[in-house]
Amino acid sequence: MFDIYTIGADELRVKASPIETFDEELAATTETMLATMMWGKGIGLAGPQVGIGKRLFVVQLESGKPFVFINPEIVATSPDLAEFEEGCLSIPGAYADLTRPATVRIQAYNVRGRRFNLEAEGLLARVIQHELDHLDGVLFTDRLPERIRDRVLKQYEKRMRA
Numbered sequence: 535m536f537d538i539y540t541i542g543a544d545e546l547r548v549k550a551s552p553i554e555t556f557d558e559e560l561a562a563t564t565e566t567m568l569a570t571m572m573w574g575k576g577i578g579l580a581g582p583q584v585g586i587g588k589r590l591f592v593v594q595l596e597s598g599k600p601f602v603f604i605n606p607e608i609v610a611t612s613p614d615l616a617e618f619e620e621g622c623l624s625i626p627g628a629y630a631d632l633t634r635p636a637t638v639r640i641q642a643y644n645v646r647g648r649r650f651n652l653e654a655e656g657l658l659a660r661v662i663q664h665e666l667d668h669l670d671g672v673l674f675t676d677r678l679p680e681r682i683r684d685r686v687l688k689q690y691e692k693r694m695r696a
């Protein structure tokens with residue numbers, strides 16, 4: 535299991551670098567990330583959250599199959615927007631509604647280095663955008679209006695003291 539870094543850690547603010555080698559070690563890393571995510575009851579986890587400054591993240595929605603995204607890029611977003619409540623394993627206890635594009639088309643590589651394209655909508659589209667932000671050192675709270683961000687970060691601090 536990996537330790538999950540929480541807001542304030544420098545690890546969460548790096549711009550992650552591309553994966554260049556698709557090997558057994560990478561496969562093992564993604565398995566451990568999935569286990570760490572499930573242990574934390576999360577639905578997505580990005581490399582920087584566990585101190586890996588590489589462009590990869592894992593996603594598993596309830597009752598769905600696990601996804602591994604390596605060197606992901608959003609190639610298109612819908613003009614229509616959707617509002618979802620977001621949370622983050624790196625900011626436990628903090629939740630807020632956030633508006634983002636409703637649908638995204640993503641290109642990425644799987645753990646064996648095979649490129650794939652995926653058109654995602656609903657919750658999956660949301661998790662993908664949230665996790666991709668992590669690869670650029672961005673947390674969902676950065677995208678909130680200041681007043682709401684302050685309130686949400688207070689929720690987190692309260693959780694940390696409990």
Ligand code: NI
Nearest residue numbers: 621622623624
């Ligand atoms: Ni997150």
